[in-house]
Amino acid sequence: MATISKCCISGFKWEGTPTGRDTKLGDLNTYTAVGASGAESDGKGVAILYIHDAFGWTFVNARLLCDAYAEEVGAAVYMPDFFAGEVIPADILNDGKRWGEYDFPGFMARNSRENRWSQIQSAAAALKEEYAKVAVVGFCFGGWGAFQLGSEEFNPRLVDCISVAHPSNLTTNDIDNISVPVQICAPEVDAWFTPALKKYATEVIPTKGVAFDYQHFPGVEHGFATRVDPEKEGEKRAMLRAKRAQVAWLSEWLHGE
Template structure:
């Protein structure tokens, strides 16, 4: 994982939700729809990152859903001040952090949260940013029946086998410059997903970089426009697949 996963800017609004637990995991929850839920799998900055909570608030209000952001890093939180201090990026031992939060470690928790939501809600979806991208593909895999649709923006650690195994409607938000979601993976998704018999929606964001959809720079109009477009696309996607009773 490269520097692209560290840089970004916090936004200034205050999240409106509350902290609780989901499947015995600390969790931010927002919204009050008793029938529709969305699981958010966070990026490297974790479940307390204000931006991810603000996005959850948007989805709760604009999709009309109850939105959950569990802690999938076991209580560990990367320091937010690193976001705007590139000179400190080398102080993080990212390989060790990622080993502590490897797929084999976190997938059982992600699945447990999805199982809990599936038992409580009529329709459920999941969205993953960066680190969370592989997780939503695992939830949407054949034979699992854990979510009704998935969405991801600039996914990291996504493998071709995970792409090939998905069996629910898939939405991808892909920036032009992304060392994690490479041109090869973009091409693979656009070649394979249309052959799987599931709905597929691909949004390409030229001139934007990895992390734009959750850590957009408020001083960069193009980046903020892209972030808003990605959020709006996810809202339309979830409203379609979680509310449309004709599907």
């Protein structure tokens, strides 16, 4: 199993001002974005649960992505705080000399699957009560959570589709139990989503009777979909390609027939 490393905490903060607002989903602090054609809690609309990466619910890049999904998919997007108020300082992203300032092993222990799964499940269930359809996007830490929400253990379904990019802590059991349409955006280099897990996913998921979209991103690493340097053309293109792919996937399963 990989440990917290450069791939999880390196990258860049993006320029921009989020346009959503801080609300509550159950008892969780939550960033909420609603596009021009999205609607909050009308019982007929569609929602996206965004499960953030290690930089949490206040990270500007994540909030900008929520805004983009809300506008481009036409959905209400909710990103709860799944780290109990703990925030990794975003300004250490591109300063390797500062990585030692933070207790990453302790952070991983405090925010393990066992400690956070009940909150993730409750957040999805709350949205399912209010919206006709619910999708999940998950990045890094959020990847395993998205797969868990799409598990066959939920009947009726808890969510209608999932999309993940560079998932961490994913297991073969998570893959075995998937029962909803699933999209994976996979970088070429990833210490968490290893070649063995990639191979397992691409062999097993097509046998599960669900729609499957596997997107390969050459030349980029773990974190590319949320923390690339926008000044680097190859990285920027990969990030934008991932966003476009996710918007198309979410739109299909939230608005398609």
